[in-house]
Amino acid sequence: MFNRLGKTAAGDDPKMGRLVSYWSVTVLLYLLCLGIVWLETFTGSGQREAAAALTILSCLGHAGFYLLIRKSRRLRLTPAQLSVYQGRFAVLITCLGYPIVGPFRGACLVVLLVTLVFCAFTLEARKTHSLSIFAIVLLGAMMIAMSRLDPAFDARIEFVHFVLIGTMVAVVGILTGRMSDLRARLKKQKDELLVALARIQDLATRDALTRLPNRRFMVDLLQGGERVPHGRPACLALLDIDWFKRINDTYGHAAGDEVLQRFAEEGSKLLRPTDILARWGGEEFLLFLPQTTLAQAQGILERFRRHTEAWTLAHGEARLRVTVSAGLVELHDREDYGSGISRADALLYRAKSEGRNRVAVEEEGAAVTAA
Ligand SMILES: Nc1nc2c(ncn2[C@@H]2O[C@H](COP(=O)(O)OP(=O)(O)OP(=O)(O)O)[C@@H](O)[C@H]2O)c(=O)[nH]1
Structure with missing residues (x-):
């Protein structure tokens, strides 16, 4: 379904189609997360202004990313660069949402992991690791700030959450980094094979001396x-x-x-x-x-x-x-x-x-x- 959506939005360009289909998957994830934010806002102690600000920021960010994807060729933006921006933005939104969702905070931890796995499809290992570190630092800072400012945030529970998510993000970061390495190696091998195939085809069909068809x-x-x-x-x-x-x-x-x-x-x-x-x-x-x-x-x-x-x-x-x-x-x-x-x-x-x-x-x- 997402592939079809990407194809419809991007026409015959398969690369653009893939980027648009990834983008539409992230839209769905954001909608789900914003749903949790608004559920807490209407049924619990969530603050309406903060939820509204987060929703507007998410929508603006997504509209901006859509435009960046569509103009990526003209702006010379690679899919990896786009992924870095989208990954950082997703981590930022998740950390900003963390204090708003109250007891549903555990969902933010899962979303962070999903973000990292998602980015591993386009990022090289080094960039996946730096995104993991960015997520751990930002979430840690948010937890420390909230446990100091808001009595509802129990420092002990936050600490356990942090250790848990920090460990998981680190492990997922390493695994997805390995996956990126593997992908890069496969791509290199595929490129080398294509070059070798072109050479074999050339040798098989062209005369080496005159370069005419043989x-x-x-x-x-x-x-x-x-x-x-x-x-x-x-x-x-x-x-x-x-x-x-x-x-x-x-x-x-x-x-x-x-x-x-x-x-x-x-x-x-x-x-x-x-x-x-x-x-x-x-x-x-x-x-x-x-x-x-x-x-x-x-x-x-x-x-x-x-x-x-x-x-x-x-x-x-x-x-x-x-x-x-x-x-x-x-x-x-x-x-x-x-x-x-x-x-x-x-x-x-x-x-x-x-x-x-x-x-x-x-x-x-x-x-x-x-x-
Ligand atoms: N330098 C070179 N010579 C080649 C190559 N392939 C074939 N030859 C030579 O081309 C020559 C062809 O000679 P012949 O078949 O006697 O024909 P010719 O001298 O052109 O005489 P006619 O065809 O009767 O006009 C032979 O001496 C081959 O060794 C090649 O790739 N490079």
């Missing part, structure tokens, strides 16, 4: 779609850097790596956000062009080819140049990607055998090449 990513993506959706054109090309072995043999493997990186970088610049260039293996790349007709894809590949022969890579005194060959197909309606890749591979072979630095395109069952 073959596994591409296969999963293409197999996930299984078949080309009916009525939507999509094209697929296999690209291969020409005479790449010569670069390795002449300038070394590191230079070859640099060429692969540069090829990926330059190629990615030419593509639309929906196109995917993946490293298929070695010096071979796969380009997937969704929602693209063969004529459009041919234009993109031709631009890619011309751009590749235009850029150069400085390597010592030398300027390395490469060219690329490609086999391009339009995926047939409801065709599975595996057969599309085989057709593109055959066309790539043809582009290589017809002289390289060209795009071989399949048209109406026959493969033609353009350079």
Whole structure:
């Protein structure tokens, strides 16, 4: 119910929803405690002015906290900071209520404990301990003052109450502090796991050298779609850097790596956000062009080819140049990607055998090449 209330008040922001739902629980607790204050006021010896002042203070405090929660993002207030303020305010109100509730004083002790447990959900151990000390000191001061000022407050009973609540607050403070530590450790572990998971996902789906999606990513993506959706054109090309072995043999493997990186970088610049260039293996790349007709894809590949022969890579005194060959197909309606890749591979072979630095395109069952 409180979660639903938080969601209604805070919209889609889950953090804000949680804060508002905690806030509404504390409102309920305050209402209960104020009920006890007014019960004593009407049926016992409670003072009406003091009860009214306490009620107004509580209402103002709560309205203020609600506003602080809603504006917390703008004011850069963290949930922990809000909890410290709310916790101190709750302790203050409980201690102020202590002399007013007469024989129901024991209820204040329980409320103090509940406040501490509540705060332990958002506070770190150190802050929970300092809130416990604040509660013990304030309540102790209130008990001493009342046993001196009001004969109804028996010093012996107050002393027993103080020892009892002091011990319980200290124990609860330590336990909730431990709980906070545990929570902080769990959160740290969860954050570390999320980072590790993101890294594993990255390693599993990206090529370490070029940072392009790797073959596994591409296969999963293409197999996930299984078949080309009916009525939507999509094209697929296999690209291969020409005479790449010569670069390795002449300038070394590191230079070859640099060429692969540069090829990926330059190629990615030419593509639309929906196109995917993946490293298929070695010096071979796969380009997937969704929602693209063969004529459009041919234009993109031709631009890619011309751009590749235009850029150069400085390597010592030398300027390395490469060219690329490609086999391009339009995926047939409801065709599975595996057969599309085989057709593109055959066309790539043809582009290589017809002289390289060209795009071989399949048209109406026959493969033609353009350079
Ligand atoms: N530097 C580097 N070389 C690689 C990598 N992966 C594969 N190679 C090399 O790429 C070369 C590919 O050579 P070939 O398959 O003979 O092809 P090619 O020399 O490009 O000739 P064509 O494809 O026929 O134009 C091989 O020497 C591989 O060792 C890599 O990650 N880095």
